[in-house]
Amino acid sequence: MLSSFAVFTVYINVIVARREGALRVLRPGAKGIYSRAFLDVLFQTGARQVIVHDSRSAGISRRRFLTTLGAAGLSLLTPGTALAQKHRSKSPAGLELATLLDLSKCTGCGACVEACRRVNAAKFPHPEGPIAPTPSGSPPVEDWSARREVTDRLTPYNWLFIQTARGSFEGEKFQIHIPRRCMHCQNPPCANLCPWGAAAREDNGAVRIDPGACVGGGKCQDVCPWGFPMRQSGVGPYLKILPRFFGNGVMYMCDRCQDRVAVGGLPACVDACPNGVQEMGPRAEITARAHALARNMSGYVYGDTENGGTNTFYVSPVPFEILDAAVRTGPGRPRLAAPADVAADEDRLAYAALLAPVAGVIAGALRLGSRFAGPEPPARGHGEDADDGRGDSGGPR
Amino acid sequence: MRAPITRRVALTYVLLTTLLAITGAAQLPLLDRYRPTSTPWLGWLGDYWLTHRLHYAGAVGLLFLCGYVGTRWLLEWRRERRLQAFGVLRALTLVALCLTGAARMLKNLPSVSFSPRATQLIDCSHLLFAVLLGTLAVLRLALRAQSWRPRGDNSDR
Numbered sequence: 122m123l124s125s126f127a128v129f130t131v132y133i134n135v136i137v138a139r140r141e142g143a144l145r146v147l148r149p150g151a152k153g154i155y156s157r158a159f160l161d162v163l164f165q166t167g168a169r170q171v172i173v174h175d176s177r178s179a180g181i182s183r184r185r186f187l188t189t190l191g192a193a194g195l196s197l198l199t200p201g202t203a204l205a206q207k208h209r210s211k212s213p214a215g216l217e218l219a220t221l222l223d224l225s226k227c228t229g230c231g232a233c234v235e236a237c238r239r240v241n242a243a244k245f246p247h248p249e250g251p252i253a254p255t256p257s258g259s260p261p262v263e264d265w266s267a268r269r270e271v272t273d274r275l276t277p278y279n280w281l282f283i284q285t286a287r288g289s290f291e292g293e294k295f296q297i298h299i300p301r302r303c304m305h306c307q308n309p310p311c312a313n314l315c316p317w318g319a320a321a322r323e324d325n326g327a328v329r330i331d332p333g334a335c336v337g338g339g340k341c342q343d344v345c346p347w348g349f350p351m352r353q354s355g356v357g358p359y360l361k362i363l364p365r366f367f368g369n370g371v372m373y374m375c376d377r378c379q380d381r382v383a384v385g386g387l388p389a390c391v392d393a394c395p396n397g398v399q400e401m402g403p404r405a406e407i408t409a410r411a412h413a414l415a416r417n418m419s420g421y422v423y424g425d426t427e428n429g430g431t432n433t434f435y436v437s438p439v440p441f442e443i444l445d446a447a448v449r450t451g452p453g454r455p456r457l458a459a460p461a462d463v464a465a466d467e468d469r470l471a472y473a474a475l476l477a478p479v480a481g482v483i484a485g486a487l488r489l490g491s492r493f494a495g496p497e498p499p500a501r502g503h504g505e506d507a508d509d510g511r512g513d514s515g516g517p518r
Numbered sequence: 519m520r521a522p523i524t525r526r527v528a529l530t531y532v533l534l535t536t537l538l539a540i541t542g543a544a545q546l547p548l549l550d551r552y553r554p555t556s557t558p559w560l561g562w563l564g565d566y567w568l569t570h571r572l573h574y575a576g577a578v579g580l581l582f583l584c585g586y587v588g589t590r591w592l593l594e595w596r597r598e599r600r601l602q603a604f605g606v607l608r609a610l611t612l613v614a615l616c617l618t619g620a621a622r623m624l625k626n627l628p629s630v631s632f633s634p635r636a637t638q639l640i641d642c643s644h645l646l647f648a649v650l651l652g653t654l655a656v657l658r659l660a661l662r663a664q665s666w667r668p669r670g671d672n673s674d675r
Binding site for chain 1 (some may be wrong): 536545546547548550551552553567570571574575577578579580581582583584585586587588589593616620623624625626627628631632633634635636637638640641
C-alpha cells in the first residue's frame with residue numbers, strides 16, 4: 122500500500138512538474154529511475170531533453186531530481202508557488218550562467234562602474250523627507266541619498282566598485298584592479314535566511330533582492346560572507362507597516378542586470394568593458410575557461426569553490442590571499458578571503474529532517490524505545506489515574 | 519486511564535518546542551534591534567547561523583518525535599482512546615507547522631527557489647501556526663482542556 126502511495130505521489134509530482142516546466146532536465150543515457158525510458162514507461166511522459174541545469178554535474182543529480190519533485194509537490198500545497206514558477210521563467214531557458222573576470226586585463230578605467238550606475242539608475246532608491254530613527258537606534262539610519270556620487274565602495278547607489286591591490290609577488294611589483302559586486306552564490310545564504318523571501322536565487326544563477334518585499338532588516342548583509350547588500354533607509358514597504366519598530370529600508374546589491382539578461386542581453390558591466398575583462402556564459406563552460414585561463418597565466422581562480430561555489434569567477438596572476446591582504450577592506454569594501462560553505466550544515470540537517478519522521482514512524486511501528494516512551498500502561502479504568510488526557514504536558518497525542 | 523506517553527516524552531516535546539520557539543524568533547532581525555542579544559549569556563541569540571542550525575536540529579528532533587508518537591497512536595493507543603476536538607486541533611496545528619517548516623527547508627536547498635510572495639506565505643503561516651500551537655498549549659493549561667478521552671466515555675468533562 123505504501124509503495125502504491127509512493128508511486129502515486131511521484132506520478133502526481135511529475136505531472137505537476139511537467140505542467141509547470143519544472144521537469145526539464147534529463148541526462149542522456151541516465152539509468153535507473155532517472156532514465157528517459159523509465160519515465161516514458163512509467164508516466165508516458167514522452168520526456169523531453171532540455172538543458173543541463175546544474176553545472177556541477179553533467180546532468181540531473183539525484184539531489185536535483187528529488188528537490189525538483191519536492192518543489193513540484195509543494196505546488197499542490199502552496200498557491201503561491203505558481204508565482205514562483207512565473208518568477209523563475211524570466212530566465213531564458215533556466216540555464217545557470219556565470220561571469221568570468223580576467224583581472225590581468227583590467228585597467229581600472231571604471232567603465233563598468235559607470236555603465237552599472239547608468240543602466241540601474243531607475244532601480245535606485247528615492248527616499249522622501251526625514252528618515253525616522255528606530256527607538257533603540259538599532260539598526261542605525263543609513264541614508265546614502267545625499268552621497269550618490271560615491272563610487273569607491275558599495276552603496277545602495279553603487280552596486281559595483283573597483284578594488285585595487287598593490288604590492289609585490291615573487292619579486293615583482295603588481296597592481297591588480299578587481300571589479301567587485303555580488304558573487305551570486307550557488308547556495309546563497311542571503312536568500313536562504315531572508316525571513317521575508319525578498320532575496321531569491323534565479324534559475325539563471327543570479328541572486329537578487331526584491332525591493333518590493335525587502336524591509337531592510339539587514340540579515341542578508343550579516344550572513345553574506347562578503348557583506349554585499351547595502352541598506353538605504355526611508356524607502357520600501359516597511360514604511361507602510363510600523364516604520365519605527367519594524368524594518369529599516371531596503372537592501373540593494375547587484376542583480377546582474379536581470380532585466381537585460383532576461384531578454385538575452387548582457388549585464389551592463391560586461392557589455393561596457395573596453396578591455397574585454399568580463400565574459401558571461403553557462404557555468405560549466407565558464408568554469409572550464411577560468412581554469413584554462415589560470416593554467417595559461419599560471420594564475421589563480423577565485424569564486425569556484427568559495428562559499429560552496431559562486432557564479433562569479435576571478436582569474437588573477439597573483440594569489441588571492443595576497444590580494445586580500447593588499448586591498449582596502451571594510452563596510453562596503455568586501456574582502457577576498459576564501460569563505461567556507463556556510464550553508465553546508467544546513468543542507469545536511471535538511472536531509473536529516475527529511476529522514477527524521479520516517480525514522481520516527483519505523484521506531485514507532487517497531488515500538489523501539491518503548492521504555493523511553495513508556496510501555497503501554499495497564500488500563501485501570503477511567504478515573505483511576507489523575508492523568509486522563511489533561512495531566513501530561515501536552516505532547517502530540 | 520493514564521496518558522499513553524511518559525513524562526519523559528512530554529518533557530522532550532516541551533524542550534524541543536521551546537528551543538524551536540526561541541531559535542525561530544531569533545531568525546527575525548528583531549532581537550538585535552531590541553537588545554536582548556546584548557544581555558549577558560544571550561549574545562548567542564544574535565548569531566543567525568547558530569540559531570538557524572539549532573532550529574534545524576530541533577526540527578529533526580520534533581519530526582522524529584511526531585513520527586514516533588503518531589505511529590504509536592495509530593497502531594496502538596487509539597484503540598482505547600479517541601481524540602477530542604481540542605486534541606485534533608492541536609495535532610492539525612502541529613502538522614501544519616511541520617509542513618510549512620518543511621516547505622521552508624525545501625526552499626533553502628541550493629537548487630530550489632520560490633518567489634518572494636510564496637516564501638512570505640510559507641514564513642507567515644509557519645509563524646502563525648507556531649503562535650497558535652503556543653496559544654493552544656496555554657489554553658490547555660488554563661482551561662484544563664482534554665486532548666483525548668477513553669473510548670466509551672461519553673461523560674461531559
